[in-house]
Amino acid sequence: MEQKTWGRKALAVLIDPDKAAPAHLDKLVQLSLDAAVDYFFIGGSLMVSDQLDACIRGVKDRCSIPVILFPGSPAQISPSADALLYLSLISGRNPELLIGQHVLSAPAVKRSGLEVLPTGYMVIDGGAPTTVSYISNAAPIPADKSDIALCTALAGEMLGLKLIYLDAGSGAKKPVSEEMIRAVAEQISVPLIVGGGIRSAEKAYLNCKAGADVVVVGNSLEKDPLLIGEMAAAVHQVCARSKNF
Numbered sequence: 223m224e225q226k227t228w229g230r231k232a233l234a235v236l237i238d239p240d241k242a243a244p245a246h247l248d249k250l251v252q253l254s255l256d257a258a259v260d261y262f263f264i265g266g267s268l269m270v271s272d273q274l275d276a277c278i279r280g281v282k283d284r285c286s287i288p289v290i291l292f293p294g295s296p297a298q299i300s301p302s303a304d305a306l307l308y309l310s311l312i313s314g315r316n317p318e319l320l321i322g323q324h325v326l327s328a329p330a331v332k333r334s335g336l337e338v339l340p341t342g343y344m345v346i347d348g349g350a351p352t353t354v355s356y357i358s359n360a361a362p363i364p365a366d367k368s369d370i371a372l373c374t375a376l377a378g379e380m381l382g383l384k385l386i387y388l389d390a391g392s393g394a395k396k397p398v399s400e401e402m403i404r405a406v407a408e409q410i411s412v413p414l415i416v417g418g419g420i421r422s423a424e425k426a427y428l429n430c431k432a433g434a435d436v437v438v439v440g441n442s443l444e445k446d447p448l449l450i451g452e453m454a455a456a457v458h459q460v461c462a463r464s465k466n467f
């Protein structure tokens with residue numbers, strides 16, 4: 223992935239391989255190409271099918287938009303992708319997701335040849351339990367505690383993580399607030415990814431204005447792929463600050 227691509231606000235379309243039937247994928251990719259979508263994130267907290275490789279191939283056969291793995295577990299690693307969000311769940315206190323799984327999967331990740339993007343992953347309470355909050359077995363950061371989010375992100379950056387990801391969880395009732403995004407973005411210098419429960423182009427726009435560098439949308443685009451154009455336009459109209467990445 224080219225460094226400069228992080229220099230503008232970006233839309234990442236999240237694809238859940240369990241829900242990516244070929245006809246749906248066709249439509250999603252075509253609309254993403256038309257809208258100049260920046261990234262595909264592929265993965266999920268829980269994957270039921272074994273469609274990961276087929277899904278990545280399906281995307282890569284159709285376009286050259288970078289495919290970035292967003293894995294729920296080390297089982298979701300495929301060398302066919304372009305890069306890997308190497309997630310450490312810094313908002314939680316589950317040692318397995320902070321470092322344990324990484325130790326076990328490090329040789330396989332190295333062998334994969336994937337570009338590794340060390341990411342401080344922070345789950346924010348989205349108003350109700352989500353798959354990620356349940357599966358991670360770790361308490362999310364309360365939605366109104368921007369100071370906890372800010373200190374966690376800062377610690378992640380100072381530990382050397384190259385990206386911070388604030389996630390309210392897939393299908394979250396309440397997305398991450400602009401107040402929390404702003405508090406975090408003002409203090410960190412690495413790119414900030416924000417996702418979970420974003421349902422409108424307006425919210426995508428407001429997140430970027432508040433300081434998100436990459437907005438991730440999955441569920442609402444699965445339900446209404448035509449929203450991709452609106453979401454991308456909203457994100458791309460916000461000027462980016464420069465980031466050291």
Ligand code: 1GP
Pocket residue numbers: 236389390391392393394416417418419420438439440441442
């Ligand atoms: C979840 O941030 C992603 O991890 C996207 O969430 O599916 O709710 O858009 P949605």
